[in-house]
Amino acid sequence: MSLPRIAIDAMGGDEGVRTMIDGAAMARRRHDRFQFLLVGDETRIKAALADHPGMSGASEILHCEDVVEGDEKPSRAIRRAKTTSMGLAVDAVKRGEAGAAVSAGNTGALMAMSKLALRTMPGVxxxxxxxxxxxxxxxxxxxxxxxxxxxxxxxxxxxxxxxxxxxxxxxxxxxxxxxxxxxxxxxxxxxxxxxxxxxxxxxxxxxxxxxxxxxxxxxxxxxxxxxxxxxxxxxxxxxxxxxxxxxxxxxxxxxxxxxxxxxxxxxxxxxxxxxxxxxxxxxxxxxxxxxxxGLNGVVVKSHGSADARGVANAVEVAARLLEDDITNRIARDLREVNTEGFNAK
Amino acid sequence: MSLPRIAIDAMGGDEGVRTMIDGAAMARRRHDRFQFLLVGDETRIKAALADHPGMSGASEILHCEDVVEGDEKPSRAIRRAKTTSMGLAVDAVKRGEAGAAVSAGNTGALMAMSKLALRTMPGVxxxxxxxxxxxxxxxxxxxxxxxxxxxxxxxxxxxxxxxxxxxxxxxxxxxxxxxxxxxxxxxxxxxxxxxxxxxxxxxxxxxxxxxxxxxxxxxxxxxxxxxxxxxxxxxxxxxxxxxxxxxxxxxxxxxxxxxxxxxxxxxxxxxxxxxxxxxxxxxxxxxxxxxxxGLNGVVVKSHGSADARGVANAVEVAARLLEDDITNRIARDLREVNTEGFNAK
Missing domain, CATH: 3.40.718.10 (Isopropylmalate Dehydrogenase)
Structure with missing residues (x-):
């Protein structure tokens, strides 16, 4: 079975590219069928990948130098969606090149970008x-x-x-x-x-x-x-x-x-x-x-200060939700519920 | 210096009369100038007082058999203010027979009774x-x-x-x-x-x-x-x-x-x-x-399941606030503050 891959915003968070790549590699050891789209500075990503030979065959790099700042206003960040690692990771989900995105960056910006790119699912x-x-x-x-x-x-x-x-x-x-x-x-x-x-x-x-x-x-x-x-x-x-x-x-x-x-x-x-x-x-x-x-696609926020183990956990959450197809489950549950004044407009 | 005494609702709370009296006695060992008005069933209060010979000279009993139930609606409890131990303890503060009331009973009822009997202080x-x-x-x-x-x-x-x-x-x-x-x-x-x-x-x-x-x-x-x-x-x-x-x-x-x-x-x-x-x-x-x-008088709520040590702590809070005259302090602070749109109506 071929699973959609997971886009990783390699630049977000306080711990840097290496922590994100180490975390993804750690998660892959447990979910070894997963593929990754690593979004960020190619040179730094390649340097981090050198420690994880098993990852190279399972990952593609999407080069990008811009990063959303930790204190950047969401309204500003969304205007830079097409040039930042966070924006491109979310965009990959929108374009179907990944099933989920994981970022350790600015929560408000990630939320704004995800809503704008993926939109809420029907009934939500x-x-x-x-x-x-x-x-x-x-x-x-x-x-x-x-x-x-x-x-x-x-x-x-x-x-x-x-x-x-x-x-x-x-x-x-x-x-x-x-x-x-x-x-x-x-x-x-x-x-x-x-x-x-x-x-x-x-x-x-x-x-x-x-x-x-x-x-x-x-x-x-x-x-x-x-x-x-x-x-x-x-x-x-x-x-x-x-x-x-x-x-x-x-x-x-x-x-x-x-x-x-x-x-x-x-x-x-x-x-x-x-x-x-x-x-x-x-x-x-x-x-x-x-x-x-509630979005048309899975977006997982990793804590800004999480270590590699923390990132691995966030990546596994994304993998789990993809494997079990959370989006369709929610859609089905919403359709089956019968409540007055609630059903999808 | 003669301090106003503290009214104790001896009947409220889950632990019974003895815990309330034990707690008051414990607090008095540390604040030995305080006097108490013990509100509740006289027989049970006297039985509990037998263990604390030092308390008898420092306390007066106000007999009353009715108690506000733990799940009683505040709207019902306030109609029984004149006949319940909680209501009479608060009323003692209103009539100046006590400077503070302590109760381990129903919080909503205590709040409603206190607001009604003591009213909010000027500026609050x-x-x-x-x-x-x-x-x-x-x-x-x-x-x-x-x-x-x-x-x-x-x-x-x-x-x-x-x-x-x-x-x-x-x-x-x-x-x-x-x-x-x-x-x-x-x-x-x-x-x-x-x-x-x-x-x-x-x-x-x-x-x-x-x-x-x-x-x-x-x-x-x-x-x-x-x-x-x-x-x-x-x-x-x-x-x-x-x-x-x-x-x-x-x-x-x-x-x-x-x-x-x-x-x-x-x-x-x-x-x-x-x-x-x-x-x-x-x-x-x-x-x-x-x-x-913010009321014209001090009312302290002791936790319903507090033990004697907990009750002693609640009584000491009341004693401390009386000694330092919290009500006048707040009144003075409110008068001294200058803020647009805030000063007392």
């Missing part, structure tokens, strides 16, 4: 940014939207729920992922009117490929009893960053506690396998790769 | 719920609003900033607490119009008793470089709960990691002082006591 009003987070349960939880849309109406939230559940089915293998709307309480009268209306629509809907289970509060996101958490981009940003910051805060406290006495240091050394497990579980590189769902 | 449109959170720095950070107001306009946010800074000055001793608005980015154009307008007002204001330092993202709340974080009640609920849930998540992971092998268990025992330090730092009981700021 707005794309959403989705990411996986670790839980105490067996599976990761999917959170969306994480910043593509500051304000969302009920219709957007319902579509996000359907898109998130489709993504979860691919990642978890569950037939009906448990899906909830993020809210400030679990009673029906809690939260904004948009959240309440979205809940009402999902409760009344038939043909959903999920178990809709109402609201979830932010302290329950990572308990493992919920597979998809749906919110607008503002609340999602607050929740995700509070989670990331607190995980770092606790591990910083722990490091401080463990270095505060000789006895603790000895304890730390003896129990290193345990703390390594913790570190592994919380390392953002192991959960790297946020996906823009 | 709406009260806010404020709480202290641990940081990596020397001082705790104050977050407000944590749920008193789902939607807030710019004027509310500016007032919350001033109230939060007054609270921070009491707790930290800083002359000009570093104050920021919670947002989804630090650039001026980020977030809602209300947040942007509040920032503009605070930037242009003179006479502020704080350093206003712009926006903070949710992953930086607990870094220790910010003393007051201001937000509406919806975002605040999401942020606070995400922080609480993640702290619990990481410590659960840690416990799991430490019990996963004999070697880890040995390491855990050797390094127990370190993990105890972590536990102490993260224990919600050590940060218990959320305050309704």
């Amino acid at each position: 009003d707005r794309p959403a940014l989705a990411a996986l987070l670790p839980t105490l349960g067996e599976n990761d939880v999917i959170m969306l939207d994480l910043g593509a849309n500051r304000d969302c109406d009920a219709r957007n939230l319902v579509q996000f729920a359907i898109m998130g559940a489709a993504y979860s089915r691919i990642v978890t293998g569950l037939e009906r992922p448990r899906t909830r709307l993020l809210n400030i309480g679990t009673e029906e009268n809690k939260g904004t009117e948009d959240i309440q209306n979205a809940a009402e629509t999902l409760r009344a809907a038939t043909g959903l490929s999920m178990e809709f289970e109402g609201y979830v509060e932010a302290d329950k996101i990572n308990r493992g009893d919920c597979d998809v958490v749906v919110h607008d981009g503002f609340s999602g940003n607050i929740a995700l960053k509070a989670i990331e910051g607190t995980a770092r805060f606790v591990t910083d406290l722990l490091r401080r506690a463990f270095t505060s006495s000789v006895r603790s240091k000895v304890g730390f050394l003896v129990s290193r396998p345990a703390t390594e497990l913790l570190k592994h579980h919380l390392d953002p590189n192991n959960h790297n790769g946020a996906v823009f769902l | 449109d709406r009260p806010a719920l404020a709480a202290l959170l641990p940081t990596l720095g020397e001082n705790d950070v104050i977050m407000l609003d944590l749920g008193a107001n789902r939607d807030c306009d710019a004027r509310n946010l500016v007032q919350f900033a001033i109230m939060g800074a007054a609270y921070s000055r009491i707790v930290t001793g800083l002359e000009r607490p570093r104050t920021r608005l919670l947002n989804i980015g630090t650039e001026e154009n980020k977030g809602t119009e209300d947040i942007q307008n509040a920032a503009e007002t605070l930037r242009a204001a003179t006479g502020l008793s704080m350093e206003f330092e712009g926006y903070v993202e949710a992953d930086k709340i607990n870094r220790g470089d910010c003393d007051v974080v201001v937000h509406d009640g919806f975002s605040g609920n999401i942020a606070l709960k995400a922080i609480e849930g993640t702290a619990r998540f990481v410590t659960d992971l840690l416990r799991r990691a430490f019990t996963s092998s004999v070697r880890s268990k040995v390491g855990f025992l050797v390094s127990r002082p370190a993990t105890e330090l972590l536990k102490h730092h993260l224990d919600p009981n050590n940060h218990n006591g959320a305050v309704f700021l």
Whole structure:
């Protein structure tokens, strides 16, 4: 079976070309049928490829010297879409030369370029940014939207729920992922009117490929009893960053506690396998790769400061979504849902 | 110096009368000039007081058998204000028989009763719920609003900033607490119009008793470089709960990691002082006591499941705010601020 290849924006991100190429090579060792279109400065890409002989037969280079800056305004970046590594990687998806694009560059610019080039798929009003987070349960939880849309109406939230559940089915293998709307309480009268209306629509809907289970509060996101958490981009940003910051805060406290006495240091050394497990579980590189769902094509955002392992994870997310054809899954799910006032305009 | 006494709703909360009385007694050992008005079932209060001989001379009992239920609607609870332990504790503040009230009961009911009985102070449109959170720095950070107001306009946010800074000055001793608005980015154009307008007002204001330092993202709340974080009640609920849930998540992971092998268990025992330090730092009981700021009187909400140590902490928060006369401080700060379009209507 011939799979569409993955376009890599080799120039975006803080870690440079080598990290992106090392990451792609690492991912290919696990998904060895994948091909790559490496977009960026040819000389630097070739230098990085020298370390990965297996990659040369699997990659094509698209030379380009321009890069979208980390602080560049999306409105400016989209005018440079045809000359920047990010713009050309997305464009390759549009032209069918790649099935997915991966970039570690400026999120706002990547979102703007992707929307403009790929357009939202039929039945979807707005794309959403989705990411996986670790839980105490067996599976990761999917959170969306994480910043593509500051304000969302009920219709957007319902579509996000359907898109998130489709993504979860691919990642978890569950037939009906448990899906909830993020809210400030679990009673029906809690939260904004948009959240309440979205809940009402999902409760009344038939043909959903999920178990809709109402609201979830932010302290329950990572308990493992919920597979998809749906919110607008503002609340999602607050929740995700509070989670990331607190995980770092606790591990910083722990490091401080463990270095505060000789006895603790000895304890730390003896129990290193345990703390390594913790570190592994919380390392953002192991959960790297946020996906823009709802576009005609797959675009994955790798964290700007991700290392090669993080990039490999983002590339694998793209590979997984391509193998399981996320775009068609979402299209089919949208067609099968029956809800008043929701169906595609 | 004679200090106003503290009214304790002895019946609210999940832990019962004894926990409330034990907590009050514990707090009194540290703030021994304080007197208490204990509101609730006289027989049960007397039984609990038997363990604390030092308390009897310092307390008066206000008998009452009715209690606001944990799931009671605020609209129903306020109709029972004159017959419930919560309502009578708040009423004691209104009638000047106590300077502050502490309750572990239903938050929504406590808020509704407090607003109705005490009214907002001059210059304040709406009260806010404020709480202290641990940081990596020397001082705790104050977050407000944590749920008193789902939607807030710019004027509310500016007032919350001033109230939060007054609270921070009491707790930290800083002359000009570093104050920021919670947002989804630090650039001026980020977030809602209300947040942007509040920032503009605070930037242009003179006479502020704080350093206003712009926006903070949710992953930086607990870094220790910010003393007051201001937000509406919806975002605040999401942020606070995400922080609480993640702290619990990481410590659960840690416990799991430490019990996963004999070697880890040995390491855990050797390094127990370190993990105890972590536990102490993260224990919600050590940060218990959320305050309704902006009312004509001090009302402190103790967590429903707090133990006696947690209740003691909430009572000490009330004692501290009374000793330092928070209400007059806020009134003075509001008078001294000069901002266009903001000054008290």
